[in-house]
Amino acid sequence: MARRYNIVLAGVGGQGLLTLGRVLGNAAILAGEDVTIAETHGLSQRGGSLIVQVRIGKGESPMIPKGAADLLIGLEALETARQIIYANQSTRIVMNKFLWPPPLADYPDIDNIINEIRSRNIRLYLVDANKISEEIVGTIISANMAILGYAYAVDEGLQEKISYEHLEKALEKIFKGKVLELNKKVLRKGYEEGLKHK
Template sequence: MNYIITGVGGQGTVLASKLIADTLMERGEKVRSAETIGMAQRGGSVVSHIRTGPAMSPLVPKGYADVLIGFEPAEAARCLPYLKRNGVAIISVSPVKPVTSSLEDNYHLNEILDFLKNASQKTLMVEGNELCAEVGNSKVLNVCLLGVAANSGCLGITIEEMQSTLKRRIPPKLLDINNKALKIGASAPLV
């Protein structure tokens, strides 16, 4: 399996990739992962690659990703070339506008969403901001989207396996909110 997780700095994309990788390794799978981070602390692009099986390189070649999880629509569109023809795209439709957008209004959300819907036969879209509001915490989008992905079956990871990983990897004081995010993501309505 090949996974691409993308978003902007501060959205938790790296943690999400570590949770997926840890879950797969706990199962005994051979896992390789890598991140490409551009000015991530300032809202720059973040792309995480996860690969299982005999692949030598941790980087997913274009056209080979089985799953693309996009935390932000424009970043998902940028990474769409990685998704294979029958791959699954899971995307939060909630935009994170770049700092430069205050200088000119050039973020065309509806066009981006239409492009994403038409680019893959299996595109699942959710309202990320609404999921986070339901959880009561704006910083759990990553775990909400993992819930969506696990529930869809495309990850090859069950909700129970992800809960076990959360218990191992998340500090105890944050475990309840993350379990809640996982459950809300798993039952999220598609848009």
């Protein structure tokens, strides 16, 4: 049995992590891969720390051991930093250049976070997913698709499992009409950005 491909999606409730997970899941099915996606629902969704675990390949256990992520996609800097325990020395980390402080709390600066991750000698990719979304949609609502496109461009592991067309087809399963077209555009823009920094 080939090892499963482990993707941790980290962010804040409301940033579209569940949708991101579903797109990856549908793309995996289209690629003929088995997949599990462990989601979080209910109260913890309300602006709290959120993690979604996607495992591509044969197997049933839905949770990724700490240190076993192949790819960590972080939609927010503090949450990426928090979930770094899922990464190991060879994990790719793709992080949105966006820090959203929790109310009434002191917090480290985003540059400190970036420097601290870099000091560990791991592959860190930074993308302004909010900006890509804003440029195309007018709001940050599609930052999730921007970072997905970017992560796909830089992560060969993911490319081995699913093709770009599968991602687009997966979007068609979830969105319709104008929203679908916009999300496809955002995905593409993120992907092109990623190719530049490969």
